[in-house]
Amino acid sequence: MKQLKRQIIDLFRSEGADIVRFGTAGRFSDPAVRLLMPEARTVIGAAFRQLRGTKRGIEEGSTYYQYTTNAVEVLEENVMPRALLRVSSFLEKNGYEALPQRKTPLVMAAKDDTAFEMD
DSSP states (O other), rough: HHHHHHHHHHHHHHTTTTTEEEEEEEGOOHHHHHHHHHOOOEEEEOOOOOOOGGGHHHHHOOOHHHIIIIIIIIIIIIIHHHHHHHHHHHHHHHTOOOOOOOOOOOOSTTTOOSSSGGG
16 A cells, blocks of 8 residues: 555656645545545545745736736646546556545635535
């Protein structure tokens, strides 16, 4: 198992993750989380840094697009989903089931206008 864990960390890091951590699924107190994949025993989390330069224009009042372009569009819409899919595919090739979950916007048009996994 330690070898598999190391391979997962290395794969996430090769995709740009800065932090990779493992936790037991039973630690989630919200029962809705368990509805996604009730038999899950482990949750893997990965964090990706937002580059410092993406916020400089906002702080200086000169430009604002770098944050939304680089930190949101590139990182959250391209880099992170690719990493999640690669690691999930790796896990499934090794006999496990994987359910990649990414950050999802919580602002919705109306109350109760989301699927439960977005709440």
